[in-house]
Amino acid sequence: MTGTSLRTYLLTRIALVLPMVFILLTLVFLLMRVAPGNPIQASLGGHVPAAYVHQIEHRMGFDKPLLTQYGQYLWDILRGNFGSTITDNRPLSQIIKQNGAATLELTFFAMLVALVVGIIVGLLAGRHRDTPLDVSGRLFGIVMYATPPFFLGLIAQLVFGVWLGWLPISDQASPLTQALLKTHTNILFLDAIIDGNWTALWDVTKHLILPATTLGLITAGVFIRLIRVNVIRTLRDDYIEAARARGIVERRVVFHHAFKNALVPVITVVGLNLAILLGGAVLTETTFNWPGIGHELYVYLQNRDYTAVQGIIVVFALVVVAVSVLVDFINAYVDPRIRY
C-alpha cells in the first residue's frame, strides 16, 4: 500500500482546521462587538469627554459599519496585527513577545512537572491496581483535579513563602535581577544561561519553582487518570499474556512491554492539555503576579479594556488550534496507522 504521505496529511489537516479558526474568530468578534454597551466608554470609565471617546472610536474604526469592521478585523489578524489596547495603547504584538515569553517559561516547566508526577503516580497506581497505593494515587489525582490552581498557589505561598521562608511568592525575578539581566529571548531562564549569569539563574529558578509546581500538579491529575487506565488496559492485552507465557519475568513484562505502550497516548494528551494549561496559567499567573499573557488578561479584564481582551483571546485561540494541528502531526509521524 502506498499510504498517504506525511505532507499530504499535514496539508489536509490544516485545510480542515481553517474553517474552525474562522468560526472562532467570528464568534469572538460577534460577542465583543455586537454585545450591548459601548466598549470604548466602558474601557475608559465614566468621566471622559465625549469628544475623546469619539476620537478613540475613530482610531479603532468603531465608527464604521459592522461588516467593514469585521473585514478589517479578519484582514488584520491575517497579517498578524492583533491591534492595540485602549487603556495604555500598547500593541498586542508587544504583549505577545514580552509576556508570551514569561507564559512560555511557566507552562514549559509546569508541563515538565505534570509529566514527571503524572507518569510516576499513574504507572504505579495502574501497576498495583486496587491496592492502597492505587487508591492513594487515584485520590491524589482527584484532589489535584478538585483544587483550583489559585488555591494550591495560595497554600504554596503560605507554606513555602511565609512560614518556611524558602521561596519568593511573587514576580518572575527579583528587581535587581530584572534590572541587570540582559534581554536576549525575553525568557529569563534562557537569558541567564546565555549570559552565564549564575546568580541570576538561581534567582529566576527560585521564582519559578512555586508557580511551575502549582500549575504542574494541577495538570498532573489528568495524566494520572489517563496513564493509570492505560496501564490497566495494556496489562490485560494479549501480547502481555504472551510475554508472560514465554516465561519472561514479571518485572520485565511490566517495564519493557507494558509501560512503553501505555505511554504512547500521552503525546495526544499533552497537546489536549495545553488548553487546560492555558486556562490554568491565567489563574496561576494572577496568583503569583507572574508577568505572563494570562496575568495581562487579568489586568485588562479589571480595566475593562475591550480590544486588549479580544486580542489576547484571539491569540489564545490561535495557539490552541496550532497546537492541536502540531499534536496530530506528531501522532501521524509516530504512528503511521493514523494517516490513512
Place this chain on the structure above:
Amino acid sequence: MAADAQSAPRMPYGRARLIALGRATKPIREASGIARALFWAGVVITLFFVVLAVFAPLISPYHFNQYRSNGIRFPQLAHPSAAHWMGTTVQSSDVMARVIYGAQTELKVVVIALAMSLGVGVPLGLISGYFGGILDRLLVLVMDAIFAFPYLLIAIVIAFVLSTSSIGGGVFTAAIAITAAYVPLYFRVVRNHVISVREEPYVDAARALGARPRTVIRKYVFFNVVQNVPPIATLNAADAILLLASLGFLGYGIQPSQGAEWGYDVSRAVSDAASGIWWTGLFPGFAIVLLVAGLTLLGEGLNETLNPVLRLRRFGQFEFAEREPREEALLDE
C-alpha cells in the same frame, strides 16, 4: 465477592418491581470495597454541602454580609476563636458564614447552569443528530470550534461581555457564562449517540409504522440517549464549580454584595497570605476542593453504574462456574 455474586441475583429477580432498580444499582453492590467506599464518600460529601446550602440561614452563625452584631463591629482579620470559628476577613465579616452561604451560591449557580446547558445542548444534539444535513454540519463545526477552546476562556469572554451590559454580576450572569462553556459538550455527547441510535431496528420500526419525527425522537430516541447524561452532568457539576470559583477569582463571578462566593474570597485572601493570614483563604479554598472532589467521586460512581461500556470491564473478572446457580435461581421463579 463470590458469596455476593451468588446471592445478588436472587434479590432483583425476587420482586418484579425491584428488577429495574436492582439492575441499575447492581454494579454498585458488586463493586469492590474500595470503589464502593469512594462512591459513598462522594454521596456523603455532596449531601453535606446540599444540607449546608439549603439550611444556611439556620446553620450559619451570621449572615454572609454581616460585619457587626448587637451594634458592635466584628474585629478585622481576627484569628479563629470561639466567637468566630474560622476567623474574620478584612471587611470584618465572619469567614464561616461566608463558607456556609458560599455552598448556597455555588450550588444555585451550578444547578441553573447545568439546567440551561442541558436545555440547550440536549435538544440541539437530538435534532442535529436525528435530521443530519446542512444544519448538522454547521452546528458540529461551530460546537467543535467552541469545544476546542479552554472552558475558562469561553466563560471569561461571556462574563466580560455581559458585565458591561445592565444584567451583570449576579447568579444568572455567572450561570450563562458557564452554560456557554458546556453546551458543546452535551451537544456532542447527545448528537453522537443519536447517530448510532438512529439506525437501530426499533427506530426504523417506529418510522415504518408512520410515526412523525417528533414522536420518534420523543418516545424512542430521547430515553435511550438521555441515560448517558446523569454521570456526565455530575462530573460536569464538579467542573462547573471550579469554573465559577475561577470566574470569581478573576472578579467576574458573583458580585460580593449578591452572595458569598468561595473563589472570590480566595482571591481576596491572596494579599492576606503575604502577611501570614491563613484563615481567610484556607477555609473557602478547602470548601471548593471538598465539594468538587465529592461530586467527582459521585460522578465516577454513577458512571460505572450507568455506563455499560465501563460496566463491561467487570466481566473480565467473572468466573464462568458461577453461571449455574444463577440459572437455577431464574428457574426457581
